[in-house]
Amino acid sequence: MSADILIANISKHISLSAEEKEFFISLLQPRSLKAGEFLLREGDICRYETFVTKGCLITYYLDKNGLEHIIDFSIEEWWADDLYSFFTQTSSRAYIKAIENADILQISKNNLEILFQKIPKFERFFRLLFQNAYIAQREQINSTLSDSAEERYISFIKKKPYAEKRFSQKDIASYLA
Amino acid sequence: MSADILIANISKHISLSAEEKEFFISLLQPRSLKAGEFLLREGDICRYETFVTKGCLITYYLDKNGLEHIIDFSIEEWWADDLYSFFTQTSSRAYIKAIENADILQISKNNLEILFQKIPKFERFFRLLFQNAYIAQREQINSTLSDSAEERYISFIKKKPYAEKRFSQKDIASYLA
Numbered sequence A, B: 001m002s003a004d005i006l007i008a009n010i011s012k013h014i015s016l017s018a019e020e021k022e023f024f025i026s027l028l029q030p031r032s033l034k035a036g037e038f039l040l041r042e043g044d045i046c047r048y049e050t051f052v053t054k055g056c057l058i059t060y061y062l063d064k065n066g067l068e069h070i071i072d073f074s075i076e077e078w079w080a081d082d083l084y085s086f087f088t089q090t091s092s093r094a095y096i097k098a099i100e101n102a103d104i105l106q107i108s109k110n111n112l113e114i115l116f117q118k119i120p121k122f123e124r125f126f127r128l129l130f131q132n133a134y135i136a137q138r139e140q141i142n143s144t145l146s147d148s149a150e151e152r153y154i155s156f157i158k159k160k161p162y163a164e165k166r167f168s169q170k171d172i173a174s175y176l177a
Helices: A003-011 A018-026 A083-086 A110-116 A124-147 A149-159 A169-176 B005-013 B019-027 B083-088 B109-118 B122-146 B149-159 B168-177
Strands: A027-034 A038-040 A048-054 A057-062 A068-074 A095-098 A102-108 B028-032 B039-040 B050-056 B059-060 B067-072 B093-097 B102-108
Touching: A003 A018, A003 A048, A018 A083, A083 B122, A102 A110, A102 B067, A110 A124, A110 B093, A124 B083, A124 B122, A149 A169, A169 B093, B005 B019, B005 B050, B019 B109, B067 B168, B102 B109, B109 B122, B149 B168
Parallel strands: none
Antiparallel strands: A027 A102, A038 A095, A048 A102, A057 A068, A057 A095, B028 B102, B039 B093, B050 B102, B059 B067, B059 B093
16 A cells, blocks of 8 residues: 555654554545646645655746756655645645656645644654755755756766666756756 | 743744743753854854844855855844754854844754654644745745845835844845845
């Protein structure tokens, strides 16, 4: 069952009883996406946090000239969402799209609040997740501002060694652009 | 006692017993800074989260030409820190300096971990704090990328209506630069 991957991921940080796992799973909505299908488009409000259990999603922006700038590849055990839109419940500037057939698990903002009320130890897991999101956001800014294209490529391949096999050259170029 | 301001701020989000408040306060280190004194310099590791109870601190970067770019003014009831450096315990690129005589309360990374272990409900408070830091970081990027100087000035004065009275024209210009 696909929630096992998410439970295993969470259990690295907090320990959950069988009942707590069950309650958490009851708040999740599983969904499948075909390659090419959109999870979010510019102007939408990001209403879910999305965990990828299979496949790959990309998050990208369109610039003034309509060019894609990929800011994230989310494969198995990663999250795919526009956290800014999710936190503020305002329109997203991002697109999120499956580039492989994908299975995802989603938790709505409302269910996340229910989860925090019912099982407060999830606060820790999401506190850590948001710390990491803060770090990733900063690294992205720093890298765009100060690294050369070559440095960014090397750092990208180091972080995602599977990238050259799994992503198209076009998508990698769009990430580094 | 200056910790009252911080306790009142935290109590907006979580309820604490008298013992919990006392334990939390025992983990804080109060400190005073004179106007002009530095809390953090580029190359330092940010070892504390810092809450301002009196006065004002600025956080800024120096660009290649040695020009200051202020990214935050932290007055009473705000935090002043380089969260990226704090989370990763790597060298900071920022300077944090008092621009008025200031009183601050600091909690070290180690004491914060102790706090989370001992009183897990603090996870919620810091989860919310880090969400807001994520939002602020994104708004700063968006504003730098897309708003005109005038739009940024209007948005700044709206967010910080006390700014024109309290900060120098030079510092405001450095924030908007």
